[in-house]
Amino acid sequence: MILKKIDQLTEILLEIKKQNPLIHHITNYVTANDCANIVLALGGSPIMADCCEEVEEIVSMASALTLNLGTLNEKTANSMIIAGKKANRLKIPVILDPVGVGATQFRREMLKEILEEVEVAVIKGNLTEIKNIYGIREKAKGVDSVNDGIFYEEKKGLAIEVSKKFKCITVITGKEDIITDGGKVYIVENGTPLLAKITGTGCMTASLISTCCSVTENYLLASLLGVLIMGICGELATIENRGLGSFKVKLFDHISNFTKEELKKGRFYEE
Numbered sequence: 639m640i641l642k643k644i645d646q647l648t649e650i651l652l653e654i655k656k657q658n659p660l661i662h663h664i665t666n667y668v669t670a671n672d673c674a675n676i677v678l679a680l681g682g683s684p685i686m687a688d689c690c691e692e693v694e695e696i697v698s699m700a701s702a703l704t705l706n707l708g709t710l711n712e713k714t715a716n717s718m719i720i721a722g723k724k725a726n727r728l729k730i731p732v733i734l735d736p737v738g739v740g741a742t743q744f745r746r747e748m749l750k751e752i753l754e755e756v757e758v759a760v761i762k763g764n765l766t767e768i769k770n771i772y773g774i775r776e777k778a779k780g781v782d783s784v785n786d787g788i789f790y791e792e793k794k795g796l797a798i799e800v801s802k803k804f805k806c807i808t809v810i811t812g813k814e815d816i817i818t819d820g821g822k823v824y825i826v827e828n829g830t831p832l833l834a835k836i837t838g839t840g841c842m843t844a845s846l847i848s849t850c851c852s853v854t855e856n857y858l859l860a861s862l863l864g865v866l867i868m869g870i871c872g873e874l875a876t877i878e879n880r881g882l883g884s885f886k887v888k889l890f891d892h893i894s895n896f897t898k899e900e901l902k903k904g905r906f907y908e909e
C-alpha cells in the first residue's frame with residue numbers, strides 16, 4: 639500500500655519539474671524570500687504580489703494561490719479576498735496559512751472574513767492556529783504553537799472537524815503532522831525539533847503544499863507530499879549538523895535534490 643502511495647507521490651513530484659508551475663503568494667515579509675526559494679527548489683516558480691490592483695491579473699497566470707496571514711494588514715486582507723475569489727472562479731487551489739491567528743482579535747476577524755468569501759482547498763497551521771480557526775480560543779504568544787501536548791486522538795478529531803466545517807484538507811503540523819480530508823487521515827512522523835527552531839518552516843511547508851497542489855486535483859495527497867518533503871529533508875539536514883545556519887542551508891540543499899529515493903524515507907501511515 640505504502641509503495642503504491644510512493645509511486646503516486648512521485649508522479650506529483652515529477653509533474654512539478656515538468657510544468658514549473660507559477661505559485662502566487664500573498665504572504666508575510668518575514669519569510670517571503672524563503673518561501674520563494676523553497677518553491678524554486680522544488681521546481682516551481684514563485685511570485686509574491688499583494689497589491690489589490692494587480693492580484694487578479696497575477697492569479698490568472700498562476701496554478702496555485704498561497705494566503706499567509708503572518709504580517710496581515712487591512713490592505714493585504716482585501717487583496718487576499720480579491721485574489722481568492724478570482725482563484726475560486728478559475729478553479730485554482732487556495733492554500734491558507736493562518737499564521738498567528740490566535741494572537742489578536744484583528745487576525746481572527748480578518749480570517750473569518752476571508753473564510754466567508756473564499757473557498758480554500760487546504761488549511762495548514764500549527765495546533766494553536768487550527769484550534770483558533772475552529773473557534774477554540776487558545777491565546778497565542780506569537781506565531782508559534784502554545785501547546786503541542788494534547789492527545790493525539792484529540793488532535794486528529796480537531797483536524798477532521800475543521801475539514802468538515804470548511805470542506806477542505808486540514809493539515810496540523812507539529813511533532814507528528816496530521817493531514818485529513820475529513821475522512822481519510824494521514825499521520826507523518828518525519829521531522830526534527832530543529833525545524834521549529836528556525837522561523838519560516840511552517841510557511842515554507844504551506845508553499846511546498848501549494849506547489850504540490852498546483853499540478854494535481856488530489857489535494858489530500860499533495861498536502862501529504864508537501865509535509866513529507868519538509869519532514870524528510872529536515873531529518874536529512876540534521877546529519878553532521880553544526881548549527882541552525884548550516885541546518886537551514888542543508889534543508890534547502892535536500893529539498894532541491896529531493897527524489898523518489900528520499901521519499902522512501904517517509905514514515906507515514908493512513909487511518
Ligand SMILES: Nc1ncnc2c1ncn2[C@@H]1O[C@H](COP(=O)(O)OP(=O)(O)O)[C@@H](O)[C@H]1O
Pocket residue numbers: 763764765781782783811812813814815828829830831832833834838839840841843865868869
Ligand atoms: N517537535 C518536532 N519534531 C519534529 N518535527 C517538528 C517538530 N516541531 C515542528 N516540526 C516540523 O516543523 C515544520 C513546521 O511545523 P511547525 O513548527 O508546527 O509550524 P509553525 O512554524 O507554523 O509553527 C513541520 O514540518 C513539522 O513537522
Ligand SMILES: Cc1ncsc1CCOP(=O)(O)O
Pocket residue numbers: 666668669708709737781836837838839840841842
Ligand atoms: C516570526 C513571524 N512574524 C510574523 S510572520 C512570522 C513568520 C512565521 O513563520 P512560521 O509560521 O513558519 O514559523
Ligand SMILES: [Mg+2]
Pocket residue numbers: 735737738763764781840841
Ligand atoms: Mg506557521
